[in-house]
Amino acid sequence: MSKFLSKQDLEEYRKKIINSRDPNKIIIALCGDTGCQAYGANKIADAFRKEIKAKNLQDRVELKITGCHGFCERGPLIVIYPKKIFYQKVSEKDVSEIISESVVNDNVIERLLYVHPETKEPIVKEDEVPFYNRQQKIISGMNSVIDPTNIDDYIAIGGYSALEKALFDMDPDSIIEEVKKANLRGRGGGGFPTGVKWESCKNAPGDIHYVICNADEGDPGAYMDRSLLEGNPHSVLEGMMIGAYAIGSSEGYVYVRNEYPLAVENVNIAIKQAREYGLLGENILGTDFSFDIKVTRGGGAFVCGESTALMASIEGLWGEPRAKHIHTVVSGLYNKPTNLNNVETWANVPLIINKGADWYSKIGTENSKGTKIFSLVGKVNNTGLVEVPMGITLREIIFDIGGGVPNGKKFKAVQTGGPSGGCIPEEYLDTPVDFDRLTELGSMMGSGGMIVMDESTCMVDVARYFLNFLKDESCGKCTTCREGIKRMYEILTDITEGRGKEGDIELLEELGWVVANASLCGLGQTAPNPVLSTIRYFRDEYEAHIKEKRCPAKVCKALIRYEIDQEKCTGCGRCRINCPVEAISGEKKKPHIIDQEKCIKCGICHEVCKFDAVNII
Amino acid sequence: MEIAAKTEENILTKESMEILDKIISRYKGKRGALMPVLQEAQEEFGYLPIEIQNYIATQMGIPASEVYGVVTFYHFFTMVPKGRHTIKVCLGTACYVRGGKKIIEKLKNDLGIDIGGTTPDRRFSLDVVRCLGACGLAPVVMVDNDIHQGMKPSKLDKTLEPYK
Ligand SMILES: Cc1cc2nc3c(=O)[nH]c(=O)nc-3n(C[C@H](O)[C@H](O)[C@H](O)COP(=O)(O)O)c2cc1C
Ligand code: FES
Numbered sequence: 001m002s003k004f005l006s007k008q009d010l011e012e013y014r015k016k017i018i019n020s021r022d023p024n025k026i027i028i029a030l031c032g033d034t035g036c037q038a039y040g041a042n043k044i045a046d047a048f049r050k051e052i053k054a055k056n057l058q059d060r061v062e063l064k065i066t067g068c069h070g071f072c073e074r075g076p077l078i079v080i081y082p083k084k085i086f087y088q089k090v091s092e093k094d095v096s097e098i099i100s101e102s103v104v105n106d107n108v109i110e111r112l113l114y115v116h117p118e119t120k121e122p123i124v125k126e127d128e129v130p131f132y133n134r135q136q137k138i139i140s141g142m143n144s145v146i147d148p149t150n151i152d153d154y155i156a157i158g159g160y161s162a163l164e165k166a167l168f169d170m171d172p173d174s175i176i177e178e179v180k181k182a183n184l185r186g187r188g189g190g191g192f193p194t195g196v197k198w199e200s201c202k203n204a205p206g207d208i209h210y211v212i213c214n215a216d217e218g219d220p221g222a223y224m225d226r227s228l229l230e231g232n233p234h235s236v237l238e239g240m241m242i243g244a245y246a247i248g249s250s251e252g253y254v255y256v257r258n259e260y261p262l263a264v265e266n267v268n269i270a271i272k273q274a275r276e277y278g279l280l281g282e283n284i285l286g287t288d289f290s291f292d293i294k295v296t297r298g299g300g301a302f303v304c305g306e307s308t309a310l311m312a313s314i315e316g317l318w319g320e321p322r323a324k325h326i327h328t329v330v331s332g333l334y335n336k337p338t339n340l341n342n343v344e345t346w347a348n349v350p351l352i353i354n355k356g357a358d359w360y361s362k363i364g365t366e367n368s369k370g371t372k373i374f375s376l377v378g379k380v381n382n383t384g385l386v387e388v389p390m391g392i393t394l395r396e397i398i399f400d401i402g403g404g405v406p407n408g409k410k411f412k413a414v415q416t417g418g419p420s421g422g423c424i425p426e427e428y429l430d431t432p433v434d435f436d437r438l439t440e441l442g443s444m445m446g447s448g449g450m451i452v453m454d455e456s457t458c459m460v461d462v463a464r465y466f467l468n469f470l471k472d473e474s475c476g477k478c479t480t481c482r483e484g485i486k487r488m489y490e491i492l493t494d495i496t497e498g499r500g501k502e503g504d505i506e507l508l509e510e511l512g513w514v515v516a517n518a519s520l521c522g523l524g525q526t527a528p529n530p531v532l533s534t535i536r537y538f539r540d541e542y543e544a545h546i547k548e549k550r551c552p553a554k555v556c557k558a559l560i561r562y563e564i565d566q567e568k569c570t571g572c573g574r575c576r577i578n579c580p581v582e583a584i585s586g587e588k589k590k591p592h593i594i595d596q597e598k599c600i601k602c603g604i605c606h607e608v609c610k611f612d613a614v615n616i617i
Numbered sequence: 618m619e620i621a622a623k624t625e626e627n628i629l630t631k632e633s634m635e636i637l638d639k640i641i642s643r644y645k646g647k648r649g650a651l652m653p654v655l656q657e658a659q660e661e662f663g664y665l666p667i668e669i670q671n672y673i674a675t676q677m678g679i680p681a682s683e684v685y686g687v688v689t690f691y692h693f694f695t696m697v698p699k700g701r702h703t704i705k706v707c708l709g710t711a712c713y714v715r716g717g718k719k720i721i722e723k724l725k726n727d728l729g730i731d732i733g734g735t736t737p738d739r740r741f742s743l744d745v746v747r748c749l750g751a752c753g754l755a756p757v758v759m760v761d762n763d764i765h766q767g768m769k770p771s772k773l774d775k776t777l778e779p780y781k
Contacts, residue, residue, distance in 0.1 A: 035751045038764035072753025220709030223750035258656070258693050259749055261762070296649065297656060299691025302747070316651035317683075318690035334648070375752055377711035383753040415710065449752075451710045465713055469747060475690075578771055580726055600726065603719050604770050 003278025006286040007164050010155075017156045025062055026103055027081040029144055030090075032065035033230055034223075034262055036075040040092065041065075044076055047095040061103050064153075067143035067231015071131050072384040074114065079126050079144060086126035087112035117381075117403060134401050136363070136371050137387045139347050140224070143231035148266050151273040154234040160279060162350035166242045167287050170353075172202065175246040179349065181357035183369045188214050188305075188342030189420065189446050189522075191368075191435035194349075197339060201329040202247045204337035209249040211240055212314070212333065212340045215256040215263065216298050216305040219418030220469065222449035224373035224385055225343035229256065229263040232347070233270035237293065239346030241279070242353055244291045247339055252293040255310055258300055268295055302419070302473035306521050307332070307340050309475070320475045321521035342447065344373060364390035368434035368445075378415075378451040381406050388433070395429040398452055409454040412553075413537070417446030419466050419473075420526030422533025423459060442533040444526075458555035459538040460545055464492035466530035474523060481524030484515035488531060497558040500546035505535060554616040557601045561617055564605075566591040568613035575605035575614065629668040636661055637669070641676050651679060651687055655694060664695045700735040700742040702780040705759040709748030712756040716769070720756055721745060723770040741780070 004010045028048060032041050048063045069077045074088035080102055087098065090112060101107040113122035114129050123129050126144075146153035154160070166175055180195030201209060213236060217225040228236060240252050256264055271293050274280040282290045296314050303309045309319035311333040332338025348370060352360045361369045368390040374397065377383045381403035388397060394414060398404065405411045413423040422443035424431070431437050435445045453462065467489040476482045488511050491504050512528030519525050535542060544550045551559040564575070564584075569591035576584040576592055583599040586592030594605070606614040640657045644650035654673060659665050665688050674681040688694040706712075706721045721732070724743055728736050735742040751757045754766030758776065765776050 034749070034764065035753050035766075038751055038754055038757065038766045072751075075754075217750070218747075220748035221711040221752050223748070223752055226750040259746060296652070298693075299652060299656070299687075300693040300746075301691050313652065314649050316649040316687070318686050375711075377752040377755060378714045383711075383755070385753070418710075449710065451714060453714055457714050462714070465710070580723065600722075602723055602726070602770060604723070607769060608771050 001276050003276070003281075004285055005278065007168050010160060010164060010285060014155050014158075014161075017152050021156065023082070026060060027062050027064055028098075028103070029064045029066045029069075029079045029081065031067070031069045031075060031077045031144065033068035033227060034260075035068065035072040036077060037262075039076045041076045043092050044090060044095060047092045048099070051096050051099045055099060055104070057099070057103065061099075064147050066146060067148050068140075068227035068385060069126075069144040070135075070137075070140065070227075070385040070387075071129070071382065073382050074384075081145075084125045084127065086114060086124065086129060088114050131382045131384070131386075131401055131403070134392075134396065135387050136389050138351060138363075138371055139235070139344065140228065140231070140373055140385060140387045142235065143227065146232065148231050148233055149269050151234060151270065151277060154232070158354070159234055159350075160238055162353040163238050163241050163245075163279070164285065166245055166353050167285060167289060172246040172248065175242060175353065176202065178357050179246075179352060182352045182360040183357075183367070184345065184348055184352060184360075185368060185435060186342055187344035187348070187372065187447065189219075189417070189444070191445060194341060194345055197329060197341070198243060198247055200327070201337050201339040204330045206337050208251070208334075208336045209247050210333045210336055210338040211244045211247060211249045211252040212310070212338060213240055213252070213254040213343055213346055214305060214307075214310060214340055215254055215260075215267075215343045216310060217257055217260070217343075217447065218302040218305040218473075219447045219449045221377055221415075221451050222375045222418060222447055224375055224448050226257075226260050226263050227385055228343050228347050228373075229254075229260070230266050233267045234274070235347045235350060236267075236343055237270055237274055237280075239341075239349035240293060241284070241291055242349050243339065243341065243346065245289050249339070250290050250292070252291065253314055253333070254293060254295045255304075255314060256295060256297060258297045264295065264297060271295065301475075302469070303475045303521070303523050306523060309521070310340065311338060318475075320477050321523075323520055344448070365432060365434045367436055372433065372445070372448060374448045374450040376402050376450050376452070379405050379409065379454040379457065380452040390434050391432045393430050393432055394424065397433070397450065398429070402452065405452065405454045409456060411452070412455050412457055413453045413459065415443075415451040415453065415462070415530075416449065417444035417526075417529070418449050419470050420444060420522065420529055421446045421449075422529045423453070423462065423537060424533075425537040442529065442536055444529075456553050456555065458496075458551055458553035459534040459541050460492060460496055460551075461553075461555050463531045463534045464489065464496055467492060467527070470523065470527045474527075478519045478521075478524055480515050480518040481520075481527065484511055484519075485524070485527050487511055488515070488528065492531070495542065495545045496551070496556040498545075498549050498556075500542075500549075502546070504546060505539065505542050508532075509535065560601065561596055562594055562599060562601060562603070562605060563615050563617055564592050564594055565613045565615055566593075568611050570611055570613070572610070574608050574610065578604050578608045580604065627668070628662065628666055629672060633662065633669070634672065637672055638676065641673065651677065651684065655684070655688060659694060664698045666696060697733075698735070700739045702740060702761055703742045703744060704777070705744045705746045705749070707747070707749050707751075707755070707757045707759070708745050709752060709755075711748070711752035715755040717756040719770050720758060720768050720773065723773055727773070741777070 184194040185191040304319035309321045313319040373387045571589040583595045674684045
């Protein structure tokens with residue numbers, strides 16, 4: 001492959017790829033993302049390859065291993081193009097039938113279709129599935145169409161045309177103007193206007209400027225950044241190239257979590273291919289713009305998602321945040337002006353450049369434009385990644401797209417914003433999702449984790465969970481954060497273990513105020529949010545723990561016990577056999593009992609009982 | 618040097634020094650080299666005892682305290698040897714609300730070790746991770762590089778069986 005030396009080279013190459021591709025060829029797009037791999041997608045891929053070869057169908061059908069299609073609950077997923085037939089929960093055993101029925105012949109296999117939960121009708125096409133048809137996948141949509149390890153796929157769908165436009169039809173100022181006009185706000189949590197940040201960085205004095213992509217994705221329960229890097233890495237790289245050109249940077253970094261091996265691999269492949277094509281390196285497309293990108297792997301520290309800690313980490317130091325009297329756009333990595341944006345923020349850039357700010361700003365609300373990808377997980381039927389226009393309500397996301405709460409349980413709260421966010425109760429479900437509205441509710445947009453909780457989730461336990469996380473992740477620099485979070489965690493532990501006392505709630509609120517106001521970085525400043533928001537909306541649950549020594553959700557071990565319903569128990573012995581501490585006894589076919597002294601409350605008896613005879617009291 | 622005394626055999630053999638030299642030379646003169654060097658060294662040896670840290674520090678001309686600071690700051694690095702298989706139980710929020718805690722408790726009980734521990738026969742090490750990015754399949758457990766989805770305490774025995 002020779003490098004593109006001009007705009008024409010790239011355009012001609014794109015035409016060549018498109019012309020060489022047979023539009024009638026059947027494409028089987030199999031999700032090969034981390035999630036579907038856990039379901040065994042690799043074996044399915046092998047089976048397809050074998051079957052295609054055995055039937056000699058190489059000319060008629062192509063297997064494409066793509067990134068995340070979003071509907072992780074139903075994986076492994078395949079979509080057969082051009083008809084867009086959507087098969088879910090596919091297994092190795094189905095492969096030969098799929099080939100003979102839906103490739104060789106023109107039939108649909110009903111058993112593999114998604115069944116509409118209400119009408120009970122099977123649905124053939126991907127975009128008619130309720131999970132998908134309410135989404136607006138302008139950023140993540142290409143994930144299910146392209147092979148992320150093949151740059152040609154990206155170029156064929158118009159990839160790198162935004163870079164062309166930026167380099168040849170625009171200048172740095174007009175690019176920044178466009179991004180400002182689109183009102184793109186950072187997707188990493190803070191929602192800072194991206195164009196304004198770029199402008200400050202561009203104007204900061206110094207010959208060297210850096211751009212960085214934040215792919216640390218520290219929010220536990222969120223994986224949209226992983227899926228973008230794994231599924232469409234070139235869109236992120238293209239965004240970075242445009243940003244670098246606007247800012248005047250020749251060196252970029254992608255800082256990616258070490259827990260994401262496939263993302264590291266795919267972004268490295270993408271960078272290598274972009275270099276081979278001359279899209280990274282010296283004199284890109286024959287212009288005098290030179291730019292290259294390096295990948296740095298993190299070391300598993302949440303605080304390294306924070307801008308100054310992240311830059312310290314790239315420098316090879318431990319990731320301790322510093323005070324930001326001087327912003328990183330002026331003095332960041334190696335004390336040079338540095339512009340940091342989140343993965344999803346970068347992925348929005350090519351779209352804005354290609355389609356224009358006017359088009360882009362039609363999507364969303366007044367102050368929050370575009371779409372946002374959420375990781376819709378927890379106690380919800382349709383878990384997965386959803387991309388929705390800003391302004392959609394929480395209820396639409398959780399109930400219309402997510403299909404509501406499973407097992408007939410009642411919805412209790414949705415947690416957004418990760419460890420810095422908060423829990424939003426049912427009464428606010430009609431709130432439109434945008435940066436400012438979520439903050440008003442005591443939560444925040446965050447990077448896009450949306451964890452649904454039902455009546456069997458204890459809100460005090462959830463608050464304790466987050467503080468445990470933050471206590472471990474605090475870098476220890478500020479006393480209020482290091483000690484304050486620990487004290488709050490201890491109080492919450494006491495409450496969940498039956499040692500709560502009058503005044504604990506007030507003490508938590510007071511400590512929370514101090515931690516939030518006297519800590520240096522965002523970690524400490526937002527750490528009390530999970531506690532304060534649950535106190536705000538679920539004070540009665542705290543009080544039940546403290547005053548009545550009762551856990552209404554029946555989660556806190558010290559406040560519950562397991563008992564066998566003597567009427568319902570058939571004496572099948574399943575619980576007795578499965579109990580890890582031999583605490584259950586009883587004769588065959590006679591009701592069993594649990595020895596409360598021995599019971600460690602692991603809940604296995606409750607889980608394995610087929611007669612619903614184990615009660616939590 | 619109390620920690621050094623704890624490592625069982627002398628890990629800093631001639632061969633291991635050669636391996637380390639090779640890793641270090643690849644990053645020679647590059648900025649921010651310490652993290653990738655440590656990452657590769659750990660991939661090679663499984664852990665980073667003081668001897669290895671000291672060697673890296675000397676060869677790279679970095680104070681040993683700084684190397685130690687970096688190793689102890691990041692969760693990814695470990696100073697104790699691991700078992701043949703590492704079980705990582707996800708306790709990210711999605712996995713937590715779907716019962717991740719019950720899984721870690723069952724494992725602690727079954728294996729008789731705490732988080733961060735290794736069984737006496739060196740078969741398993743037990744760790745906790747905060748999100749593997751497979752939240753849609755929660756709760757998940759990763760054994761070595763395999764992600765097991767939709768875990769339940771009662772499914773654990775069968776899941777671990779193939780890992781000898
Ligand atoms: C403790 C802490 C953790 C953070 N973690 C992340 C993260 O994992 N990913 C991310 O993009 N931003 C994270 N941020 C926000 C970044 O500091 C920064 O604001 C963001 O990357 C800027 O990009 P954006 O303007 O495109 O959002 C974190 C902030 C704090 C205080
Ligand atoms: S929370 Fe467990 S994989 Fe994300």
